[in-house]
Amino acid sequence: MNQLYLYPLWLRLWHWLNAALFLVLIATGVSLHYAGPGWLIPFSSAVPVHNTAGILLTLSWLLFVIVNPRSSNARHYRLQLRTLPGELWRQLHYYLHGIFTDAPHPFNVSARRKLNALQQLSYWGALVGLMPILILSGWGFLLSPWLPATLFGVGTIWLVAIAHLASSWLLVLFVIVHLYMITTGATPWSNLHAMLTGWHTEP
Amino acid sequence: MSLLRQSLLPLLLTLSLAAPIGAVGADLAWPGPTASLTTNPVAAPVEDPGVTGTAAAAPADHVVAGLARDDSPACMRCHRIVNLAYRDQDTAAVVDLRIAADDYARSVHAGLACGDCHARGYRHYPHRVSSADEDLDCTGCHREQAGRETGGKVRDLDSIAAEFRQSVHLEVAGPGFSCDACHDVHRFQPLPRDVGIDTAVRTHNGVCLQCHQDQTLDQPPGHDWLPRPERHRQAVRCIDCHAAPGDPQRQYPSHQVLPAAASARDCVTCHRRSSTLLNQLYTYRSQQALRASGWLNQALYNDAYIVGMTRSPTLDRISLIIIALLLAGIAAHASGRYHAYRRQRQA
Ligand code: HEM
Numbered sequence: 001m002n003q004l005y006l007y008p009l010w011l012r013l014w015h016w017l018n019a020a021l022f023l024v025l026i027a028t029g030v031s032l033h034y035a036g037p038g039w040l041i042p043f044s045s046a047v048p049v050h051n052t053a054g055i056l057l058t059l060s061w062l063l064f065v066i067v068n069p070r071s072s073n074a075r076h077y078r079l080q081l082r083t084l085p086g087e088l089w090r091q092l093h094y095y096l097h098g099i100f101t102d103a104p105h106p107f108n109v110s111a112r113r114k115l116n117a118l119q120q121l122s123y124w125g126a127l128v129g130l131m132p133i134l135i136l137s138g139w140g141f142l143l144s145p146w147l148p149a150t151l152f153g154v155g156t157i158w159l160v161a162i163a164h165l166a167s168s169w170l171l172v173l174f175v176i177v178h179l180y181m182i183t184t185g186a187t188p189w190s191n192l193h194a195m196l197t198g199w200h201t202e203p
Numbered sequence: 204m205s206l207l208r209q210s211l212l213p214l215l216l217t218l219s220l221a222a223p224i225g226a227v228g229a230d231l232a233w234p235g236p237t238a239s240l241t242t243n244p245v246a247a248p249v250e251d252p253g254v255t256g257t258a259a260a261a262p263a264d265h266v267v268a269g270l271a272r273d274d275s276p277a278c279m280r281c282h283r284i285v286n287l288a289y290r291d292q293d294t295a296a297v298v299d300l301r302i303a304a305d306d307y308a309r310s311v312h313a314g315l316a317c318g319d320c321h322a323r324g325y326r327h328y329p330h331r332v333s334s335a336d337e338d339l340d341c342t343g344c345h346r347e348q349a350g351r352e353t354g355g356k357v358r359d360l361d362s363i364a365a366e367f368r369q370s371v372h373l374e375v376a377g378p379g380f381s382c383d384a385c386h387d388v389h390r391f392q393p394l395p396r397d398v399g400i401d402t403a404v405r406t407h408n409g410v411c412l413q414c415h416q417d418q419t420l421d422q423p424p425g426h427d428w429l430p431r432p433e434r435h436r437q438a439v440r441c442i443d444c445h446a447a448p449g450d451p452q453r454q455y456p457s458h459q460v461l462p463a464a465a466s467a468r469d470c471v472t473c474h475r476r477s478s479t480l481l482n483q484l485y486t487y488r489s490q491q492a493l494r495a496s497g498w499l500n501q502a503l504y505n506d507a508y509i510v511g512m513t514r515s516p517t518l519d520r521i522s523l524i525i526i527a528l529l530l531a532g533i534a535a536h537a538s539g540r541y542h543a544y545r546r547q548r549q550a
Pocket residue numbers: 007011015018019020022073076119123126127175178179182191192193194195
């Protein structure tokens with residue numbers, strides 16, 4: 001049995017706040033998009049909840065991009081460009097094949113590196129690729145009276161709406177895959193346990 | 204026109220006192236329909252929209268002849284006078300009795316002589332009160348002529364009449380309200396196809412505004428919910444919201460005018476059709492909210508959010524299908540893992 005403390009408290013707090021905000025944003029966002037009668041959250045309550053959660057998500061995101069690079073957690077996000085393609089391939093091959101044949105995990109978690117190449121890339125993609133688009137377009141709605149009426153010949157709000165819709169949809173895909181991938185640790189629960197307690201446990 | 208028919212009456216056929224006398228003399232030299240046609244080719248914005256199908260080219264010769272035929276020249280001796288009118292006893296309204304020869308010669312009815320429609324009792328002068336009670340039957344005549352004619356020039360009005368019978372106009376104004384309440388048959392002319400949208404809109408709305416004059420006020424009654432009413436009036440036809448959606452294949456709008464409560468009020472229906480329109484609506488609503496509640500509230504209660512703005516049924520379906528496929532893939536992967544795990548435990 002080998003134990004490593006990999007998820008400091010601030011990171012866990014950030015992560016679960018982030019996750020909670022996402023769930024709220026998805027539920028209310030879906031209600032806004034498909035607004036109408038049915039099982040959806042009523043429009044009038046979905047609007048303030050969605051907007052409040054969006055503003056909180058902005059703060060939480062800013063906090064993460066300010067704190068994380070300065071913390072000990074930063075090393076886990078450093079990409080090894082030289083070995084990245086090979087590592088990615090081994091990781092993908094494991095999830096598509098090795099995982100069914102009881103092959104060993106191709107990546108060993110250590111104090112210096114807890115995230116495999118696939119995790120690194122998807123977290124970079126979500127946090128630095130999609131979240132800024134999501135957040136900026138969200139604020140675009142809120143600040144629409146101050147935006148120019150058209151941008152590149154199209155109504156600005158329409159562009160804002162499309163950016164918001166596309167980035168949120170991609171992030172929903174990310175969350176779905178993320179939720180499943182956390183079950184692919186040593187046991188289905190070991191990653192969740194690590195994110196809750198901070199301790200990564202190797203059997 | 205319907206006033207004319209209902210209450211022609213004490214045929215005080217006089218030159219309206221209000222009109223400038225000089226005009227009378229000036230108008231006496233009526234050039235006759237043919238001459239007027241050559242000097243005034245069809246061009247001016249039409250007063251009255253009709254079907255937009257056939258562009259109003261210069262009428263064929265036989266069509267021009269109406270005012271020159273039968274008794275028409277005799278009628279026109281008086282009815283060409285610019286300020287021929289009388290004051291209706293009951294309503295005190297001044298009723299215009301002038302037939303503008305130029306307009307008539309350009310109209311779709313140019314081929315008809317006066318007596319083709321106004322058949323009875325006009326020999327006497329002053330005309331008898333009862334003469335005005337003639338029952339002009341637009342649909343009957345059109346049906347008959349459409350049956351006889353093959354060129355498609357005369358249109359059967361029955362489908363329009365069927366819509367009109369459900370119109371709120373008929374319900375509210377009663378049977379006195381008929382075709383001529385809106386369409387001046389003496390000028391009626393198709394709206395040429397190549398007129399700009401603004402002209403088409405102006406012409407169409409002109410028909411409604413003849414009666415609904417209060418709709419040109421700064422705050423048109425019933426439209427207090429509508430931003431920038433004057434801009435809307437210039438850009439869309441009243442009937443776009445106020446008539447039942449007609450058959451899109453047809454070139455004339457539905458004549459089933461709706462009551463206010465049933466008229467379209469859904470901004471998004473129009474505004475999602477183009478992103479610039481959408482933007483205008485969104486920004487307008489944001490500004491309203493901002494003015495009413497300040498920026499924090501505007502940010503939190505951003506009421507301007509336009510439901511359905513980004514909703515395309517196709518995109519919605521595709522995006523949900525992709526999510527469903529992803530979930531199915533995950534389920535398959537998970538069950539593969541579970542089976543692998545079972546095999547391993549058995550081994
Ligand atoms: C209810 C939803 C969620 C659950 C149950 C969940 C669970 C987990 C677990 C168990 C881990 C540890 C495994 C690992 O490091 O890969 C993790 C890490 C992570 N999750 Fe989530 N997550 C959720 C939602 C989200 C969302 C919405 C985001 C961001 C958009 C997110 C971003 C991350 C990131 C960036 C890490 C790595 C953090 C680090 O170690 O630096 N998660 N999550």
